[in-house]
Amino acid sequence: MSAQVDRQARQLAREAAQWLALQDAGELDAERAAALASWRARSSAHEALWQKAETLRQRFAGVPAPLAVACLDRPDPQRRKLLGQALALGTLAPLAWLGYQQLPMQRWRADLRTATGERRAIQLADGSRLQLNTASAVDLDIREGRHQVRLLEGEIALDSVAPLQVQTSQGRVLATRASFCVRTLAQGCLVSVTEGEVSLRPLQGGALTLQAGQRVLISAGASGALQRFDAQLPGWRQGLLIVDNQPLGDFLRELDRYRPGLVRWDPALERLAVTGTFQLDDSDRILALLAASLPLQVHYRTRYWVALTPRKNIA
Known part of the structure; x- marks a missing residue:
């Protein structure tokens, strides 16, 4: 599959x-x-x-x-x-x-898993630090002469202090002393480096090296173009979702990763712009802030079924 x-x-x-x-x-x-x-x-x-x-x-x-x-x-x-x-x-x-x-059975049998909305951090036997983002799963093979993390689903971040390999469905990521994130997407696997450098060995295409502040999408076809990003900007590792003039539809699709249940919204809201810093541990408060700052209403049909609609003007 x-x-x-x-x-x-x-x-x-x-x-x-x-x-x-x-x-x-x-x-x-x-x-x-x-x-x-x-x-x-x-x-x-x-x-x-x-x-x-x-x-x-x-x-x-x-x-x-x-x-x-x-x-x-x-x-x-x-x-x-x-x-x-x-x-x-x-x-x-x-x-x-x-x-x-x-x-798939490999998800249930994963060495480490997180549920929707959960984040988890551990220190590996070699001293490296591993963080799992929401709805993620990994297998670990940390032993003498072999330090490997296999990403099965979701997103992870690693602060490696020894030679370490991340195995994904699209190829391998190798690092010695670096901080980086690896996220599975429908289009492939996104690798972002915040400190140091990592080497990529995609299943298709040649090897490449990423420096701090660079990221790339690797897929079954080939690796995409290198992109720049602000490596100093806090993110999910600090429990934050930071956006600047992002379309509301994109923002809600990202928020949906962290919130159990259904979040639905009127297509008319898609292009409203969102700017701010939001705490991922309180998605209800995020929705309340959206309602306070944008022309929309939040309807809780149940605790796990939320709908956003344009705010009605009352004469």
């Missing part, structure tokens, strides 16, 4: 699971039911996955309704708690299955 197909499958499973959770929570009003019907009609893959989720829910929904009503009417708090957990399996089991089926 290619990286792009993998990401598409994961996103589809994520959406199906969220629709299923909304339905089981009784939150599908007429508008949302119509939106679900539209989602199912997008493609045969959408409908097939939904049918699979429905089938699984029925399979796990083993608590008879009369028993559920009788138990819930009793005043025993512990009994209610246990029944609530049992009823929850009717939704949680299909959701877990969907995630399991859509994620």
Whole structure:
């Protein structure tokens, strides 16, 4: 499975699971039911996955309704708690299955993983420092004579103090004493250097060297052109998202990496400009700041389903 197909499958499973959770929570009003019907009609893959989720829910929904009503009417708090957990399996089991089926086994068995919105830092046995950004996974092979990090998904940053190799689906990154980031994208793999220099060995094309303040996208076809960036500007490693006159659509797509659930917005908002420094650990506050500074409104349909619409002018 290619990286792009993998990401598409994961996103589809994520959406199906969220629709299923909304339905089981009784939150599908007429508008949302119509939106679900539209989602199912997008493609045969959408409908097939939904049918699979429905089938699984029925399979796990083993608590008879009369028993559920009788138990819930009793005043025993512990009994209610246990029944609530049992009823929850009717939704949680299909959701877990969907995630399991859509994620390759290597993701589940990764040595280190982070969930959506989570960041993690560790020190490797050779003294190098490794940081995982949101929704990332790596395998480690750190032993005498071999120091390798295999990036399976997402984005990592490394401060290497000894010869170190990062293996990606597009090639290898080699560094001795350098600080750099490697991020998987639909188009390939983006390598950015903040200190020192690194060597790249793409699967296609010749080797090249990156200096501090340079980055490049390597793909199955060939390496892209070298680009400059401000290596001193703080970023996700410091828990920050800093933008200057960025289109709101691009900003929200980046924010969506760090926020569990669905974030949707009216296409009319795409080209609004965003400037500022935002704390990644509080995405609700980021949305509130957007509403305070731009002509838009934030609607929380649930904790994990947020919609942004143009602000209505009130005469």
